Amino acid sequence: MEQKGKWQNLTRHLEALLRLRTFPVAIKLLEDREELAKNRWARRPDKTTTLCQLITIVRTFDWTVGATAEDFGFPMCASIIGLAELPEEVRDGTFRSLVWCKTKEDGKKFEDSIPRIPAGKYQAVILAPLVYDPFEPDIVLIYGNPAQMILIINAIQFEDYERLQFFCVGESSCADAIAQCYLSGKPSLTIPCYGERRYGHAQDDELVMALPPKFVEKVERNLEQLYARGICYPISQYGAQADPTPGMPLAYLQLGKTEKIEGLQIPPRKLTRW
Numbered sequence: 164m165e166q167k168g169k170w171q172n173l174t175r176h177l178e179a180l181l182r183l184r185t186f187p188v189a190i191k192l193l194e195d196r197e198e199l200a201k202n203r204w205a206r207r208p209d210k211t212t213t214l215c216q217l218i219t220i221v222r223t224f225d226w227t228v229g230a231t232a233e234d235f236g237f238p239m240c241a242s243i244i245g246l247a248e249l250p251e252e253v254r255d256g257t258f259r260s261l262v263w264c265k266t267k268e269d270g271k272k273f274e275d276s277i278p279r280i281p282a283g284k285y286q287a288v289i290l291a292p293l294v295y296d297p298f299e300p301d302i303v304l305i306y307g308n309p310a311q312m313i314l315i316i317n318a319i320q321f322e323d324y325e326r327l328q329f330f331c332v333g334e335s336s337c338a339d340a341i342a343q344c345y346l347s348g349k350p351s352l353t354i355p356c357y358g359e360r361r362y363g364h365a366q367d368d369e370l371v372m373a374l375p376p377k378f379v380e381k382v383e384r385n386l387e388q389l390y391a392r393g394i395c396y397p398i399s400q401y402g403a404q405a406d407p408t409p410g411m412p413l414a415y416l417q418l419g420k421t422e423k424i425e426g427l428q429i430p431p432r433k434l435t436r437w
Contacts, residue, residue, distance in 0.1 A: 173383050174294040180386045181311050181396050185222035186292040187379075189300035190341065192244060196231050196286040204297070205229040205289055211236035214244065214337050215355075215363025217290055222306060223364070227291035243338045244288055245280030263334050277332050278342040293379075302344050303379050308368045310398050312352060315372055317394065318385035319350055327352075334358060336371065344373035 174187055199205055204227040208217070212235060217228050232241040241247035252258055256270025264270040291297035305315065316327060329352045330339050339353035351373045355365035365371070374382065389395070393412050401410035408416070 168296060170293050170296040170300075173380060174292075177379070177383045177386070178294070180383070180390060181305075181307060181314065183305065183307055183311065185306050186225060186294060188218055188221045188304040189291050189293040189297055190302045190304065191289050191298050191300055192280070192285040193229075193287040193289060194285055199229040199231070199287040199289055202227070202229065202289060204291070208234045213237075213358070213362050214240040214288075214341075215359040215365070217288075218304060218337075219363045219365070221290045221292060222304075225292055227289065227295075227297060229287060229289040231287045239335065240337070242282065243277070243279050243335065243342050245282050245285045246288065248282045249274070259334075273333065277335055277338045278330075278346055279338065280342050280345050300376055302341055303374045303376060304340060305372045305374065306365070306369050307372070309370060311396055312370045312372055314386065314389070314394070314396055314398075315350075315382055316352070317389060318382040319378060321385035321388060322381070329353060340371050340373040344375060348375055350374050350378050 170189070177183070177187065193199055199207075206226055206228050208228070208230060212230065214230075214235070217230060220226050220228055232238075232246040235241045235246075238247050238249055238253060242249045242253075254271075254274055256264070256267040256272070256274060259270030259273045260267045264273055289298070293300065293303055307315075319327065327350065330343055331353055332339055334356045336353050336356040336359050340351050343353075344351040353371060353373075355363070355369060355371055359365045360367075392414070401407060
């Protein structure tokens with residue numbers, strides 16, 4: 164695929180800083196399905212698929228893929244990304260009560276809680292490795308372990324701090340990631356669900372973060388700032404029974420020697436680099 168520069172350079176840097184195991188995934192919703200047909204890189208499913216299967220093909224096969232509502236075996240995937248409405252037997256809780264909920268009433272509560280992109284605007288979805296700068300994405304997905312995710316959160320909070328809030332509907336992690344991010348315009352971290360593990364091959368140690376494009380740039384920029392302050396991946400372990408003081412950032416130790424801050428108890432000693 165033709166390299167255009169912006170996302171390629173940023174993504175390579177992000178991958179290096181976080182040592183990601185799989186490719187960050189760019190997702191774009193298309194108002195005209197013909198846009199999908201015109202993309203010479205997009206592979207279409209030749210059999211029924213799920214959204215999480217498409218995601219894992221992109222992040223592990225290094226492919227560009229696309230789909231319309233007809234490509235998904237069940238309406239749930241298509242409804243979450245705004246390509247279809249839910250049939251009544253899903254909306255009323257019948258479907259969820261078959262496996263995931265004790266009663267139809269609980270199933271309806273489940274369905275009502277799931278965030279979905281409103282149907283009617285979009286006709287197709289295309290997904291590609293972000294590093295190829297394939298298009299301007301609506302959302303970017305990053306898969307990683309909890310240590311990598313907390314560093315992404317640290318980078319988001321490094322400037323314009325806010326306490327982040329995340330959600331879990333249970334079975335339908337794509338809703339908590341993709342739809343929640345789309346609707347809120349904010350980062351959305353969630354735990355891959357049973358279905359994403361069974362069909363999308365999410366691993367036991369993986370979480371998924373959905374980011375609006377502007378936050379990807381913020382994360383990359385601020386991860387570098389944190390790296391300069393000694394905060395990086397992998398996170399080195401200092402020892403559960405050791406005196407933690409010498410292992411603290413040098414700036415903390417210098418502050419403890421030069422200023423008296425209420426509540427900061429750092430005993431005087433020779434400063435040790437960590």
